[in-house]
Amino acid sequence: MTAVVQDRYGTEPEAVLRTARLARPRIGPREVLVRVCASSVDRGTWHLMAGRPYAVRPVSGLRGPKLPNPGRSFAGVVESVGSEVTGFAPGDQVYGTAVAAFAEFAATRPDRIAPKPAGLTFEEAAAVPVSALTALQAVRDHGRVREGQSVLVTGASGGVGTFAVQLAHALGARVTAVASTAKLDAVRALGADRVIDHTREDCLAGPRGYDAVIDIAGNSRLRNLRRALTPRGRLVITGGEGDGAWLGGTDRQLRAQALSPFTTQHLGTFIASEHADGLRDLTALIDAGALRPVVDRVFTLADTAAAVRHLLDGRHTGKVSLTLPAR
Structure with a gap:
């Protein structure tokens, strides 16, 4: 699969984020593999990328990033589920959070995803979770x-x-x-x-x-x-x-x-919790017309560094999303 790779910390996205070909994640019995259709960037993306402030490094990695890429929010289609997973099946459209979501496939837990709101595109849905x-x-x-x-x-x-x-x-x-x-x-x-x-x-x-x-x-x-x-x-x-x-x-x-x-x-x-209960509450609000994501601009996965730069420039309104080509 194609994924964004980060080998070191750095404050300039163009210098530290690149795309590479990697093996698909292998899931355990309590995990879900999702084909990512869209993701989004936020200020936390920069903090994970830069390793700043240094207070985040006990979690993200002391000398270098432990995570393969700083992506978190995504929307996509379930590719496969672990043997102990219930409630989700291949083909389900979902949204939520995962480690390393700037990739064509991401592994996550079922308590971090929920059915995608039917009225949103993948790019809009990916802007919601975090x-x-x-x-x-x-x-x-x-x-x-x-x-x-x-x-x-x-x-x-x-x-x-x-x-x-x-x-x-x-x-x-x-x-x-x-x-x-x-x-x-x-x-x-x-x-x-x-x-x-x-x-x-x-x-x-x-x-x-x-x-x-x-x-x-x-x-x-x-x-x-x-x-x-x-x-x-x-x-x-x-x-x-x-x-x-x-x-x-x-x-x-x-x-x-x-x-x-x-x-x-x-x-x-507070530190925000990423869980399915909150996602379902958000879905209810979206379906009722009380909440909608504002997507300022959509970039491709190959242009992830440019998307982070656009966010840092501060001229955007709402969210910045990434789209992945259909397979």
Whole structure:
């Protein structure tokens, strides 16, 4: 099969990502082999590729990447199943997560996949798993957003942000979305009640009284984020890039976690779980018309490095997908 290969860490995708011919993965009795029809890139792709911040390396590999490639989200067709797998059969269209998803075939577990939403193309479905699961857990599970609440979403035009705006809107919240000038109309179309151009206005200036702040992008100071919340509001930090090689901006999340027990506000972060239950919840929302992936551009597997570069340039809205040729 053709797959993306990464032999070493590096911050420039063109220098470290290449395609090669590899053997198909061999699956165990509790695994599923999927013929990948599409995949997608996200900010986590770059972190795995670069091995930055260094705090990720105990998992990704201390001196070099343990994973053959940094792909995670995919959509495709079941090729074969292990002897102990139930609920899936060859020919089923599925979506979910796998290790090394930037390839023509990927091995995964049945608890990481779900039937593909019928109304989505493979490229659209591949854009969902990692980013939408993160948004679902940030908005519903950790932000505990409810009908009538006021919610602020920063980084609203990105992969996670476009899903977070729609999810908060679907839960009946009044959504304020933060994006750049060129992306305001796209974010408004997703259900935002109010949009803020971060190039012209500080979205945290003055007390706003948000019941929840879903902080996806930027490096706003913790005290400013807290000031935007109600006295019992909830801050959920899901992103924020920094220049530090060791922590890369995650020190803000750590400080929020440490401070939370000493205030009436709930301040925190989380590591998103990749599981089939969440995927089925997302499918229900997609089928009901309450959620849709925004795919900015589709690249081929051979152009994976260019896809990651497009993501890093920051001009995209929503997700960047990869398509694989039909076999």
